[in-house]
Amino acid sequence: MDAFQIGPFAIPWARFQVFLALLAMVLLAEAWARKVDRRLGPWAYNAILLGLVGARLGFVLENASVFARDPLSALYIWQGGFSPVWGILAAGGYTLMALPKNLWRYALFSALAAGLVFGVFLVQRKGGGEEVRLPSVTLATLGGTPVSLQDFRGKPLVLNLWATWCPPCRRELPMMVRLSQENPEVRFAFVSQGEGPAVVRSFLEEQKLAPEWVLLDPETQLSQALKTQGLPTTFFFDREGRLVARHMGELSEALLLGYLRVLR
Structure with missing residues (x-):
């Protein structure tokens, strides 16, 4: 399956998978915000935003020679192209600066929840999948x-x-x-x-x-x-x-x- 289908619209599955993972992170952070510290709520949204920006900038830098020919194409985020490592570094750096140490573990648990959701859907997609070969058409x-x-x-x-x-x-x-x-x-x-x-x-x-x-x-x-x-x-x-x-x-x-x- 390439996409999540909603009527006539098809959302690429990888993007929908990332959306579900980040939604899990936000929901858990909001729950912590109500019970522990309200700063955890805004942190989640800011960390996601900076993580996405960092992931995109990292991808652009990794492919600088390509984007140098058309610098405006760096803004074409609908085409995809994000580096997870750079995104994690950006979101993690923001977390270390924005939250006091006593809240770091809650941020970590929220991020782990996102990783767990992503991993579960990834395993479900790959599990039991048979090898696809070039059709005889x-x-x-x-x-x-x-x-x-x-x-x-x-x-x-x-x-x-x-x-x-x-x-x-x-x-x-x-x-x-x-x-x-x-x-x-x-x-x-x-x-x-x-x-x-x-x-x-x-x-x-x-x-x-x-x-x-x-x-x-x-x-x-x-x-x-x-x-x-x-x-x-x-x-x-x-x-x-x-x-x-x-x-x-x-x-x-x-x-x-x-x-x-x-x-x-």
């Missing part, structure tokens, strides 16, 4: 030539499911095409969902994009095979066709480069 190129996805085995594969009507897909596609050209050791395939060749070809020509592999999936059979809940969704398969990672939602260049490092 045959699609078509823009010219109508049939292509079996099994033919892509032998090299690492980035499989991007997208559509021309999807704003996040349109934003990330130029960057992904560029990286596909800069990383020839990894194969990229861009699979249009539910659209015909005329629509896809017109969009690519308008955007002056020429990916090596653009495939059509008008019946969305690949989305069904991979149980995709929203677009864009990107899958990362190793050279044997085993799923290494999946990402629902828009990708930043820094995140995509991180996935490529793992894929190699």
Whole structure:
């Protein structure tokens, strides 16, 4: 499961998981605030805010060369990209400065509650999960030539499911095409969902994009095979066709480069 579904809206599961963990931390801190010291309530909200800011700044610094090309992209937090270690250091430093020593243990218990909730949901997601492999699906190129996805085995594969009507897909596609050209050791395939060749070809020509592999999936059979809940969704398969990672939602260049490092 890629996301938590609320009607037509899909929230990436990793973000929903973090939300539940931080909610547990706030609730416990508020309970301590009523029984022990009211300063624990504001501490929780400030620690979370500074932790998120620290995690984002840490990620930006770790990928400084990427963000230097487009500094404003550091503000595109909807793309994801947070370093947990930096976030913990920022929140922990704030805690040590903001709370007296006699309250540190309550802050620690609240943080441990968040970690416990996160860990429980993480184990539930991974537990019993069977290995996902590249589906045996045959699609078509823009010219109508049939292509079996099994033919892509032998090299690492980035499989991007997208559509021309999807704003996040349109934003990330130029960057992904560029990286596909800069990383020839990894194969990229861009699979249009539910659209015909005329629509896809017109969009690519308008955007002056020429990916090596653009495939059509008008019946969305690949989305069904991979149980995709929203677009864009990107899958990362190793050279044997085993799923290494999946990402629902828009990708930043820094995140995509991180996935490529793992894929190699």
